[in-house]
Amino acid sequence: xxxxxxxxxxxxxxKWTKHKMDSKLINPANKKKFNIIVVxxxxxxxxxxxxxxxxxxxxxxxxxxxxxxxxxxxxAQGGIxxxxxxxxxxxxxxxxxxxxxxxxDFRSREGNVHRLAEVSLNIIDQCVAQGVPFARxxxxxxxxxxxxxxxxxxxxxxxxQTGQQLLIGCYQALAKEIHAxxxxxxxxTEMLDLVVADGHAKGIxxxxxxxxxxxxxxxxxVILATGGYGNAFYLSTNAMGCNVMAAFRAHKRGxxxxxxxxxxxxxxxxxxxxxxxxxxxxxxxxxxxxxxIWVPKSQETAEKIRKGQLRARDVGEExxxxxxxxxxxxxxxxxxxxxxxxxxxxxxxxxxxxxPTGKGVFLDFEKAIADQGExxxxxxxxxxxxxxxxxSGDNPYQTPMQIYPAVHYTMGGLWVDxxxxxxxxxxxVLGEANFSDHGANRLGASALMQGLADGYFVIPATIANYLAxxxxxxxxxxxxEFKRCLGEVNDRVNSLLQIRxxxxxxxxxxxxxxxxxxxxxxxxxxxxxxxxxxxxxxIRDEFWANVNVTGTGGELNMELEKAGRVADFLEFGELLCxxxxxxxxxxxxxxRADHQFTEDDPEVKDGRxxxxxxxxxxxxxxxxxxxxxxxxxxxxxxxxxxxxxxDVTPSIRSYK
Amino acid sequence: MSSLNLTLKVWRQAGxxxxxxxxxxxxxxxxxxxxxxxxxxxxxxxxxxxxxxPIHFDHxxxxxxxxxxxxxxxxxxxxxxxGITTCQxxxxxxxxxxxxxxxxxxxxxxxxxxxxxxDRSAFDRIIESGGYISVRTGSAPDAHAILVPxxxxxxxxxxxxxxxxGACVAACxxxxxxxxxxxxxxxxxxxxxxxxxxxQRVLAMVKTMDNEGFGNCTNQYECEAVCPKEISADNIAxxxxxxxxxxxxxxxx
Numbered sequence: 001x002x003x004x005x006x007x008x009x010x011x012x013x014x015k016w017t018k019h020k021m022d023s024k025l026i027n028p029a030n031k032k033k034f035n036i037i038v039v040x041x042x043x044x045x046x047x048x049x050x051x052x053x054x055x056x057x058x059x060x061x062x063x064x065x066x067x068x069x070x071x072x073x074x075x076a077q078g079g080i081x082x083x084x085x086x087x088x089x090x091x092x093x094x095x096x097x098x099x100x101x102x103x104x105d106f107r108s109r110e111g112n113v114h115r116l117a118e119v120s121l122n123i124i125d126q127c128v129a130q131g132v133p134f135a136r137x138x139x140x141x142x143x144x145x146x147x148x149x150x151x152x153x154x155x156x157x158x159x160x161q162t163g164q165q166l167l168i169g170c171y172q173a174l175a176k177e178i179h180a181x182x183x184x185x186x187x188x189t190e191m192l193d194l195v196v197a198d199g200h201a202k203g204i205x206x207x208x209x210x211x212x213x214x215x216x217x218x219x220x221x222v223i224l225a226t227g228g229y230g231n232a233f234y235l236s237t238n239a240m241g242c243n244v245m246a247a248f249r250a251h252k253r254g255x256x257x258x259x260x261x262x263x264x265x266x267x268x269x270x271x272x273x274x275x276x277x278x279x280x281x282x283x284x285x286x287x288x289x290x291x292x293i294w295v296p297k298s299q300e301t302a303e304k305i306r307k308g309q310l311r312a313r314d315v316g317e318e319x320x321x322x323x324x325x326x327x328x329x330x331x332x333x334x335x336x337x338x339x340x341x342x343x344x345x346x347x348x349x350x351x352x353x354x355x356p357t358g359k360g361v362f363l364d365f366e367k368a369i370a371d372q373g374e375x376x377x378x379x380x381x382x383x384x385x386x387x388x389x390x391x392s393g394d395n396p397y398q399t400p401m402q403i404y405p406a407v408h409y410t411m412g413g414l415w416v417d418x419x420x421x422x423x424x425x426x427x428x429v430l431g432e433a434n435f436s437d438h439g440a441n442r443l444g445a446s447a448l449m450q451g452l453a454d455g456y457f458v459i460p461a462t463i464a465n466y467l468a469x470x471x472x473x474x475x476x477x478x479x480x481e482f483k484r485c486l487g488e489v490n491d492r493v494n495s496l497l498q499i500r501x502x503x504x505x506x507x508x509x510x511x512x513x514x515x516x517x518x519x520x521x522x523x524x525x526x527x528x529x530x531x532x533x534x535x536x537x538x539i540r541d542e543f544w545a546n547v548n549v550t551g552t553g554g555e556l557n558m559e560l561e562k563a564g565r566v567a568d569f570l571e572f573g574e575l576l577c578x579x580x581x582x583x584x585x586x587x588x589x590x591x592r593a594d595h596q597f598t599e600d601d602p603e604v605k606d607g608r609x610x611x612x613x614x615x616x617x618x619x620x621x622x623x624x625x626x627x628x629x630x631x632x633x634x635x636x637x638x639x640x641x642x643x644x645x646x647d648v649t650p651s652i653r654s655y656k
Numbered sequence: 657m658s659s660l661n662l663t664l665k666v667w668r669q670a671g672x673x674x675x676x677x678x679x680x681x682x683x684x685x686x687x688x689x690x691x692x693x694x695x696x697x698x699x700x701x702x703x704x705x706x707x708x709x710p711i712h713f714d715h716x717x718x719x720x721x722x723x724x725x726x727x728x729x730x731x732x733x734x735x736x737x738x739g740i741t742t743c744q745x746x747x748x749x750x751x752x753x754x755x756x757x758x759x760x761x762x763x764x765x766x767x768x769x770x771x772x773x774x775d776r777s778a779f780d781r782i783i784e785s786g787g788y789i790s791v792r793t794g795s796a797p798d799a800h801a802i803l804v805p806x807x808x809x810x811x812x813x814x815x816x817x818x819x820x821x822g823a824c825v826a827a828c829x830x831x832x833x834x835x836x837x838x839x840x841x842x843x844x845x846x847x848x849x850x851x852x853x854x855x856q857r858v859l860a861m862v863k864t865m866d867n868e869g870f871g872n873c874t875n876q877y878e879c880e881a882v883c884p885k886e887i888s889a890d891n892i893a894x895x896x897x898x899x900x901x902x903x904x905x906x907x908x909x
Contacts, residue, residue: 070717075722130789273689274687281718558710
């Protein structure tokens with residue numbers, strides 16, 4: 001299979017402009033003849049649906065939530081990056097591009113990332129015009145902050161709820177188009193399959209979650225904006241409903257899945273407290289600007305803290321190990337997410353963890369409060385401290401927070417070209433659901449940027465390149481492929497309902513999640529990955545023999561919804577492990593313990609990096625791994641898209 | 657870690673047209689560290705193991721921002737704590753032996769779909785009728801071309817913090833949606849970008865609100881008391897002023 005990324009030729013900073021000029025146009029009278037399906041109503045899907053409708057296309061938008069306003073983009077806290085250089089601190093499109101490429105550990109495409117940085121400017125303009133209430137200075141100008149270790153202030157924010165404010169803006173744009181009649185909205189409706197007719201994506205099969213009715217919808221193109229697959233790990237910062245079903249169904253119908261092993265583990269989440277735990281709560285990364293991360297130097301002290309015999313404040317300075325400040329003197333507590341996460345795991349594995357389960361480290365504001373005063377800290381983090389106290393019962397003004405890493409964002413996703421079209425013609429993929437812009441690791445405040453770039457500015461310009469080759473309405477639901485898919489979906493739903501075994505859907509999800517977290521989590525080895533690849537098929541077999549899905553198909557049935565999602569995670573988990581096993585290097589969100597720098601490496605001896613840092617192998621692995629589905633339980637087939645670097649030179653990452 | 661033994665009185669209703677009733681469940685050994693929804697997860701896991709249908713309730717983000725969760729706990733939407741959503745309520749706030757009443761958000765405009773799940777799509781229809789600024793993608797001027805005084809930006813943000821959960825409606829004896837509608841209108845009406853469509857927006861949203869079957873506001877302030885985002889009832893006063901102005905404008909122009 002030839003994977004053509006279709007990156008336009010020419011100088012990096014002119015590729016997007018030139019591509020827009022070279023792209024096809026569809027005249028206004030014809031646009032209304034084209035039907036487009038958008039699955040997902042978060043920042044990527046909602047903005048795409050609204051904008052495509054503004055352009056004159058007929059859009060059908062689907063989401064599983066009861067309202068498009070509840071998509072999980074809403075939970076993003078920190079902010080959104082844009083290279084506006086409003087702070088005059090030396091930012092530029094090129095700098096944002098470079099930071100994003102470097103942050104992604106040189107595993108993304110130059111052309112895509114540069115476009116993202118260019119479009120970032122337009123996003124802020126658009127959102128402000130919509131009435132998104134970003135933080136402002138007294139003069140009426142927009143305020144910015146530095147975020148996630150960036151050396152410039154380029155992050156726009158709305159207190160701790162930037163995601164909600166951007167999504168409300170996007171949802172209002174969508175509401176405007178629903179009112180205007182350009183978008184037909186289907187809330188509480190879940191996509192259960194993709195219909196590929198004569199080689200092109202021409203529709204979807206959905207289930208009305210309230211009535212249980214399963215129906216087919218045809219269109220001239222299909223857009224998936226269905227988010228990431230972090231919930232494969234069961235516990236994550238994702239919403240409970242986030243799932244991989246839409247993307248995985250498309251994968252089973254021929255779409256290649258790229259780089260699934262790039263999973264981002266966020267360092268600052270509230271630790272797990274027990275087996276009943278349903279999700280993990282993220283505490284904004286901005287806390288690392290003032291909080292100091294530490295564990296006791298001795299295991300005995302840690303043990304006493306775990307048992308509640310000793311309080312954090314009673315541990316003297318000389319007995320504390322501020323391990324990030326020690327290992328990375330220049331970046332300290334602000335080092336990148338993967339480094340902060342892995343370091344926390346290392347100290348906890350060494351028996352120095354402080355949470356009752358042993359899996360937690362301190363994030364301490366004692367010094368910040370002493371230096372800046374309680375009022376200043378409260379102004380910056382008041383709502384976060386309050387949230388922490390509500391969940392944990394501890395007051396962070398008086399005692400350090402406990403944090404531990406959790407699965408947060410997934411960089412991998414369906415493979416797409418520069419037009420955001422997958423290898424299945426007509427199937428376009430946006431936002432977290434595609435793989436395209438973050439490489440092996442995503443920088444803070446870049447997810448919102450990518451979702452909105454894809455939806456507001458990229459897809460509206462590129463989708464015509466596909467549509468112009470199609471006759472509108474050529475395929476309808478009377479095509480035999482629709483009937484066949486409907487039959488398959490009905491069979492699958494019925495077989496889930498007929499098992500009537502002994503175990504709940506959640507119990508299988510928890511078991512799978514634990515396998516993936518232990519064996520394909522923050523640190524991976526060939527042994528751990530092979531163990532998971534042995535175990536997952538057994539869990540899947542037991543699921544199909546012994547799961548108990550209560551209720552019927554013709555009603556609101558949340559157990560049935562979960563069962564369908566978990567069934568797909570049980571297949572997807574294997575793909576994740578295959579990719580992690582094949583990529584015998586460490587990069588970004590993929591850390592292979594057997595590929596790290598040691599004292600003996602010349603790069604360590606000459607001070608370019610430090611022991612324990614991720615070791616990339618650019619000569620062998622400078623490519624996108626795009627996997628082709630071959631059948632349940634069968635090893636997928638690997639296709640490679642070579643990454644070409646014309647503008648930047650991949651370097652060794654060092655945050656020392 | 658300590659645990660609780662509780663008695664739950666839960667509203668069960670098989671479907672939109674079925675008659676509902678309160679059912680009693682014993683919830684034993686509930687960890688105090690669990691959230692309220694995790695407590696229901698535990699109860700449901702036990703129901704499923706026995707082959708019974710689990711209790712249906714809406715939830716998604718479980719971190720207090722998506723606005724999906726919507727339980728009336730001991731008669732109070734989102735429970736007794738104040739300033740939080742149901743998913744942020746933790747079992748350490750309850751005592752061993754407690755009886756807890758769990759009901760859906762009740763209002764004529766929020767029909768029950770199943771058990772504790774209600775249909776809040778009326779809120780979406782209110783927004784669709786005018787709760788937006790009509791700006792096409794790509795037509796926006798540079799973000800700094802529009803200066804917004806910090807006071808206005810902050811006031812807009814305070815109103816925009818509404819998560820659309822509907823607790824305000826469930827708490828009101830009139831099932832009025834005035835806090836929701838006023839928050840949504842205030843967000844845009846405070847901003848310079850929102851001025852051109854201000855009158856039209858207010859009239860359209862209020863009209864849709866009335867048509868959806870929400871009741872009138874009689875200044876009970878129950879809405880403000882239960883709002884998980886602590887949206888101020890001052891927004892209602894502003895909406896009333898904006899509405900009067902819009903009506904006058906409508907009559908004169």
